[in-house]
Amino acid sequence: MKTKYLCPECNGILNIDEDIILIAKKKNGEKGFLLLHTKLGNYDHKMDSTLKIEQGEQVDFFCPLCQIKLEYHKKKTNLSKLIRIDENDKESQVIFSNIYGEKATYHVEDKKVLSFGQQAQKYTDPEWFL
């Protein structure tokens, strides 16, 4: 079984093979599909060619199935969260930056945090995942 990524709200599966399908919405209301890679630390992505997101621009991610905002925390609006189920059926959380071009991803499993990406230090907070 392959790794699955689920919406924390509706538990819908959001990936097809190696693409996680999300809706990205800019502050000006423009939105479109944005595909992220399933491999942690791989920042390859695809998006609708009409959606222009600048480096450093913050977007919000939404579940394409239930439309909920995938925010990690109300006060940490530049982080999003997904549920990850690995090939051994083990559930964990993946938290990642919403800022375009910022490489910061956290894999939280059994209160252990693994970080990925060059900017991962930016959000280091020992209490945030407890």
Ligand SMILES: [Zn+2]
């Ligand atoms: Zn959902």
